[in-house]
Amino acid sequence: xxxxxxxxxxxxxxxxxTRAVDGVSFDIESGSLVGLLGPSGCGxxxxxxxxxxxxxxxxxxxxxxxxxxxxxxxxxxxxxxxxVPSVYGDLTVRENLEYFAxxxxxxxxxxxxxxxxxxxxxxxxxxxxxxxGGERARVSLATALLGAPRILVLDEPTVGLDPLLRRxxxxxxxxxxxxxxxxxxxSHVMDEAARCERLLLMRAGRIVADTTPDGLLATTxxxxxxxxxxxxxxxxxxxxx
Amino acid sequence: MSPRxxxxxxARVLRQLRHDPRxxxxxxxxxxxxxxxxxWILHGRDHDFDxxxxxxxxxxxxxxxxxxxxxxxxxxxxxxxxxxxxxxPMGKADFVFGYALAFGLAxxxxxxxxxxxxxxxxxxTVRGEAWLVVVVAVLDALLGTALGLSVSALAKTEFxxxxxxxAFILPQLLLCGIVVRRAALPGFLHAVSYALPxxxxxxxxxxxxAHAAVTTQFGVDVMVVAAFVVAALAIxxxxxxxxxx
Numbered sequence: 001x002x003x004x005x006x007x008x009x010x011x012x013x014x015x016x017x018t019r020a021v022d023g024v025s026f027d028i029e030s031g032s033l034v035g036l037l038g039p040s041g042c043g044x045x046x047x048x049x050x051x052x053x054x055x056x057x058x059x060x061x062x063x064x065x066x067x068x069x070x071x072x073x074x075x076x077x078x079x080x081x082x083x084v085p086s087v088y089g090d091l092t093v094r095e096n097l098e099y100f101a102x103x104x105x106x107x108x109x110x111x112x113x114x115x116x117x118x119x120x121x122x123x124x125x126x127x128x129x130x131x132x133g134g135e136r137a138r139v140s141l142a143t144a145l146l147g148a149p150r151i152l153v154l155d156e157p158t159v160g161l162d163p164l165l166r167r168x169x170x171x172x173x174x175x176x177x178x179x180x181x182x183x184x185x186x187s188h189v190m191d192e193a194a195r196c197e198r199l200l201l202m203r204a205g206r207i208v209a210d211t212t213p214d215g216l217l218a219t220t221x222x223x224x225x226x227x228x229x230x231x232x233x234x235x236x237x238x239x240x241x
Numbered sequence: 242m243s244p245r246x247x248x249x250x251x252a253r254v255l256r257q258l259r260h261d262p263r264x265x266x267x268x269x270x271x272x273x274x275x276x277x278x279x280x281w282i283l284h285g286r287d288h289d290f291d292x293x294x295x296x297x298x299x300x301x302x303x304x305x306x307x308x309x310x311x312x313x314x315x316x317x318x319x320x321x322x323x324x325x326x327x328x329x330p331m332g333k334a335d336f337v338f339g340y341a342l343a344f345g346l347a348x349x350x351x352x353x354x355x356x357x358x359x360x361x362x363x364x365x366t367v368r369g370e371a372w373l374v375v376v377v378a379v380l381d382a383l384l385g386t387a388l389g390l391s392v393s394a395l396a397k398t399e400f401x402x403x404x405x406x407x408a409f410i411l412p413q414l415l416l417c418g419i420v421v422r423r424a425a426l427p428g429f430l431h432a433v434s435y436a437l438p439x440x441x442x443x444x445x446x447x448x449x450x451a452h453a454a455v456t457t458q459f460g461v462d463v464m465v466v467a468a469f470v471v472a473a474l475a476i477x478x479x480x481x482x483x484x485x486x
Binding site for chain 2: 015052053054055056070072075076078080082084085086087088089090091095099100102103104105127143147
């Protein structure tokens, strides 16, 4: 039994003929902000689906807060935001949040707090499908914040958002982590690496590096994350060859 | 299962309907117009309208609700909201019964309008009680919703979902006694017709049009249709998957 919030052990997922996740192991400490980076199609989303218990797993174990992923006691402890905003397009922002608040048995005031956290109060009465892509993504994020979950799994939450909004969301993530929430945030934009405490770099279903932003730059002798990732892949390819 | 989550789901589905007045309009208008068309087709042949009218009064709402429910659940799957709900403390039965409740309420409005028009301006007469006609129409609409929920798990795309209507509903329509009396069907098909819910739905309306008093057969029909509704909802809940490949 570890004190880790998330504990993944030799996890393998087979989708069709490919191993979408291939023998992945890692732990995440409570209250940390971890970035899961890698090119699209590398298995980030599949790995995240394993954490929230929606993915059929071939082998290995995934435990959150000491319990198997997806088990009943975890369902109000783990918040999940999918890459494509999964909220009701034909309801208003507030109607969406009010419904999910009941499902999560969220405390009174959760809807108002979530609206402020993602800066959507102005749009509370707007029907979701009339909002911009970035606004819709924030409605989806607000939904995950409603129940004040202890673990947040966020799949590309900042994609398509303008730089100001990205910055404000990352500072929200950091605030949540300081408050004790554990966050795993994926991105295919390598520059977002700088905003995390710890980085898991993924490629072709495997974790190819488990490091910190500074550590990544130091070991690859580069000064930006894009080049660092490329250097890492090239080094690995050389090692394999 | 939690009453709070079931009721919240029903309220949410009704709110979605409220944002889409055209769908609500179609839900009520389509069966009403179809019944009007039938009355017109059988103009001057009151006996035939009194015979076929009640039967189709049970079938039109069933078909409409089957389609609406299939598409609604498919949207939940495709939009990711179903998967999201199932990562939350949401019972599968909360989801299924929430839908049944919401569409059941919509079905009551639909049945009141269609039955009112049929027995009023369209001039349909039944020997049985008018309110029982409404009850049967609502039950049939619920059956449509329940069947839609139970088969929607089989559909991966919209194209598949809409084809479940001809696949699941039309055979029942052929065997339910409207085209040929069930007793006159070939032996095997007659036996099959006993296993199909629409046979009982249609027989219930026939009982109402033929008898002034409530018959035992009517009671049996209603119970069987209600049992099919519950069974189909249970299958719908049981086939929802929290984990997918």
